[in-house]
Amino acid sequence: MMELLDYLGTAEHAAERGVEVIRAGLGRERSISGKGDRDFATDVDYAVEDAVRAFLGQETPEIPLLGEERGRSGDSESHYEWVLDPIDGTINFAHGSPLFGVSLALMRNGMPVVGVVYAPMSEERFSAALGHGAALNKQALRASGPSDLSEAVVAMGDFSVGLDADKRNLRRLAGLQRLVPKVQRIRMLGTAALDMCWLAAGRVDAVIHERINLWDVAAGTVICREAGVLVTDLDGVDYGDGAVSVLAAGPDIHRALLTELG
Numbered sequence: 001m002m003e004l005l006d007y008l009g010t011a012e013h014a015a016e017r018g019v020e021v022i023r024a025g026l027g028r029e030r031s032i033s034g035k036g037d038r039d040f041a042t043d044v045d046y047a048v049e050d051a052v053r054a055f056l057g058q059e060t061p062e063i064p065l066l067g068e069e070r071g072r073s074g075d076s077e078s079h080y081e082w083v084l085d086p087i088d089g090t091i092n093f094a095h096g097s098p099l100f101g102v103s104l105a106l107m108r109n110g111m112p113v114v115g116v117v118y119a120p121m122s123e124e125r126f127s128a129a130l131g132h133g134a135a136l137n138k139q140a141l142r143a144s145g146p147s148d149l150s151e152a153v154v155a156m157g158d159f160s161v162g163l164d165a166d167k168r169n170l171r172r173l174a175g176l177q178r179l180v181p182k183v184q185r186i187r188m189l190g191t192a193a194l195d196m197c198w199l200a201a202g203r204v205d206a207v208i209h210e211r212i213n214l215w216d217v218a219a220g221t222v223i224c225r226e227a228g229v230l231v232t233d234l235d236g237v238d239y240g241d242g243a244v245s246v247l248a249a250g251p252d253i254h255r256a257l258l259t260e261l262g
């Protein structure tokens, strides 16, 4: 049975394969496939997913994989599952913004135990394995942050598109109205994976996503936890497979936000 650090090594190589495909696709014409209201994936998203799937299919054929673009494949009885977002921040990527990355996690019984987020434009690779700490380009990561909300920079998810978007965005605006007078600044980076990694690196002090997919935040969750950050859903329940929201921050800010948003 492979150890978590072995799986971490495999995940890092898999993410590198994905980044090679992205680099090959930079600067050339792209085709996009619509995914409903104002949402899409590029041909590079699919190509990255295929390259990572092929690599993991060779290295760990016994472990199934859930990918954002092509869904689930493999043995559903396994306690383990790879969870992949080939390009988190696709809209940013398509618009030429450098804020995007390959996000790959290994889940064990519904909880992320290994995570890698590789941001090629800044050459930053965030990684972690449960019980082994978090790192940025092999340098140990330890989140540090304020204890007072008025000193906190809070990263939030994009406004919703698609079904019920108006209803959800009204709720989101109400939440913002409550938060804006209380926090130092709000940031909307357009990539949940980098939101979480920047939190682990102390570049933001909290992350709030009211509606998020597992593949967007699974890797970032174990990176944050190994950097000393609390990661729950918006009800304060530990984040894991099945949750639809994220609230991540150091203990003091997490408690204050749970109260504000409750």
Ligand code: LIP
Residues within 6 Å of the ligand: 068, 085, 087, 088, 089, 090, 091, 156, 157, 158, 159, 190, 191, 192, 193, 213, 216
């Ligand atoms: C994106 C997330 C972002 C969220 C967007 C979208 P994608 O993921 O990273 O934080 O606000 O709605 O879900 O689609 O680029 O993989």
